[in-house]
Amino acid sequence: MRDRGLSEEEVMRGLLKMRAKDLSYDRIFSSMCTPPHPIALKAHQLFQETNLGDPGLFPGSAELEAEAVRMMAELLGHPEACGYLSTGGTESNIQAIRAARNSADFRDGNIVVPRSAHFSFDKIGDLLSLEIRKADLDGDLKVEVGSVEELIDEKTVSLVGIAGTTEFGQVDPIDRLGRLALDWGIPLHVDAAFGGFVLPFLGGDWRWDFSVEGVTSITIDPHKMGMATIPGGGLLFRHPEDLERLAAYAPYLTVARPKALTGTRSGAAAAAIWAVMSHLGMEGFKEVVNGCMALSRRMASGAKEIGIEPVIEPVMNVVTLRMEDPEGVRAALLGRRWRVSTTRSPKALRLIMMPHSTAENVDLFLGDLEDVLRKKA
Amino acid sequence: MRDRGLSEEEVMRGLLKMRAKDLSYDRIFSSMCTPPHPIALKAHQLFQETNLGDPGLFPGSAELEAEAVRMMAELLGHPEACGYLSTGGTESNIQAIRAARNSADFRDGNIVVPRSAHFSFDKIGDLLSLEIRKADLDGDLKVEVGSVEELIDEKTVSLVGIAGTTEFGQVDPIDRLGRLALDWGIPLHVDAAFGGFVLPFLGGDWRWDFSVEGVTSITIDPHKMGMATIPGGGLLFRHPEDLERLAAYAPYLTVARPKALTGTRSGAAAAAIWAVMSHLGMEGFKEVVNGCMALSRRMASGAKEIGIEPVIEPVMNVVTLRMEDPEGVRAALLGRRWRVSTTRSPKALRLIMMPHSTAENVDLFLGDLEDVLRKKA
Structure with a gap:
């Protein structure tokens, strides 16, 4: 720890610099957390x-x-x-x-x-x-x-x-x-x-x-x-x-x-x-969850259209897509600023549709996924 | 959980009502926490x-x-x-x-x-x-x-x-x-x-x-x-x-x-x-700790003046005052809106001088403590 502290302005500048390194949630499909309401x-x-x-x-x-x-x-x-x-x-x-x-x-x-x-x-x-x-x-x-x-x-x-x-x-x-x-x-x-x-x-x-x-x-x-x-x-x-x-x-x-x-x-x-x-009550939460489930179905059916099968039909707002080399696909998607995770058994790409997820990003993501898979093939 | 949620205004009103039941730290001598910087x-x-x-x-x-x-x-x-x-x-x-x-x-x-x-x-x-x-x-x-x-x-x-x-x-x-x-x-x-x-x-x-x-x-x-x-x-x-x-x-x-x-x-x-x-650095923390130690000495010497001995001379910003019935004194002080705690062995009143503590409150507290002890005697 330094002897003399930094000024408030210096500290805030330091914090903002670090905060800028953190990702924003919008292109994250790998997390079960979401920005708080x-x-x-x-x-x-x-x-x-x-x-x-x-x-x-x-x-x-x-x-x-x-x-x-x-x-x-x-x-x-x-x-x-x-x-x-x-x-x-x-x-x-x-x-x-x-x-x-x-x-x-x-x-x-x-x-x-x-x-x-x-x-x-x-x-x-x-x-x-x-x-x-x-x-x-x-x-x-x-x-x-x-x-x-x-x-x-x-x-x-x-x-x-x-x-x-x-x-x-x-x-x-x-x-x-x-x-x-x-x-x-x-x-x-x-x-x-x-x-x-x-x-x-x-x-x-x-x-x-x-x-x-x-x-x-x-x-x-x-x-x-x-x-x-x-x-x-x-x-x-x-x-x-x-x-x-x-x-x-x-x-x-x-x-x-x-x-x-x-x-x-x-x-x-x-x-x-x-x-x-x-604030949300049952009705508000239903709306949130319905939204996440609609995106999950959109993701799963979009994946099928490009020839990838989900491991199971989405029960909740988690979509897992069966593929040979999910780690390679994950890395390629990272290059396109998408964060996804993988599963081991069976091997799959793992995508969680959270309240921060949007239809637009699901569609953009599916386009990138198709592209990545074509280049790998 | 209710079906329809409360409006944002209703929620904030509910929160403020609850927050008003919480004590503010200024008359709390029983906590090792303090309002964040x-x-x-x-x-x-x-x-x-x-x-x-x-x-x-x-x-x-x-x-x-x-x-x-x-x-x-x-x-x-x-x-x-x-x-x-x-x-x-x-x-x-x-x-x-x-x-x-x-x-x-x-x-x-x-x-x-x-x-x-x-x-x-x-x-x-x-x-x-x-x-x-x-x-x-x-x-x-x-x-x-x-x-x-x-x-x-x-x-x-x-x-x-x-x-x-x-x-x-x-x-x-x-x-x-x-x-x-x-x-x-x-x-x-x-x-x-x-x-x-x-x-x-x-x-x-x-x-x-x-x-x-x-x-x-x-x-x-x-x-x-x-x-x-x-x-x-x-x-x-x-x-x-x-x-x-x-x-x-x-x-x-x-x-x-x-x-x-x-x-x-x-x-x-x-x-x-x-x-x-x-922000504080070593110097800033020294100032905070010096302040808490000065209040601890003030509390200990003020207590001596009214005939109460500390269990040990304050090593850190914790002051413990030896007495027969600390629980009774604690309860009486609670009636005067002071929050203190007690120790069992040896029996004492326990007071922690935190960054939120002030000389004014130490003096007011000592006055109330003297009064409480006199009434008990």
């Missing part, structure tokens, strides 16, 4: 200095957190669900699995996750000293319930199902996993980090949330499709005693038994979540 | 939408993180130290201990912490399945090195020293702990969540950072005395291989081996940290 930005700014870790000092912020949790509980089919706002999907998954692990009276347990689970589950296995058993997927890239059952044993502390897989946007058969969980008396955690703010607005008869009896906890990420600010995560439990297993004792704070993994926590992010959910 | 707010806003979890999309934000880490490494006496910006002290402590645990080839280990360690270490013990052994304190509330040594055995994966204890603002004898760590070949983690942005600016010949040979990692919290925004934490390692033990594999992101505990991470908080450190 304008009302999220306003809310965030207003609550910038508040700390949810000390709710006695910030009862207004704490009330916004409680209301946001309540709205999410309703959204997820169980208004009585309890929980808190986390830093994001990884913390939520850690804490859900930790609560499940701590309900067992042994510490050498395992959890059974789909092979399609987010990479954070490997981190969780390391952190919590649990064996991560990966169940096979079927041809549609949903978890095979039979494979899950084969992996369960007396040391299994939780099953995990995914509602919106990171790579393919697929939804596991949560209702069948729920029956399995009840049969074995094991908690079932649903990772809906991405799907939580998509599936409730899709219509259709999805059965993946607390309406499935065996589901004991759900991860949902407002800072993805919820258009809130980072760090905006959510974790909900069906049973208050599971949340209670996460309680710590903090004598000098205004909260006796904090449940979050972190100590100091952003009140600003809570305000942003509350603001977007209150 | 104005330049932190500007920086945060400018980078609100960026995600450090995907640095290929946000190379400018990633550069700010790297520069902030480098500045902290210099501040902590080892410019080559490596690390990352975390969500705060708890994440940093978790990750430091996780790296230490993972360097051992067994999983039933223990760590030795001072009895004065932050409550997050109990959380860490649960999370990482480590036994937390608590060493005794001496009369000055520093850890007794002899007690630490007695608790070490072949399963000890880390020692922990505190540079700025949460309750009393005391600094453990890190140099002696460092020698112990070297003798036993065990990592020594220093929790300087609060002290990291205080001790370097105090003058004097403190030996507590990477200049002590045995220190392998340090937690430092810009969102406390660093006047940055939440979530602004820091974790530094002396050896790159320790940071590497935290790496995960994320195939679809633009970063191959992310080290943070969380996935999506606030670029805004990184920009805020960079901005405050660049």
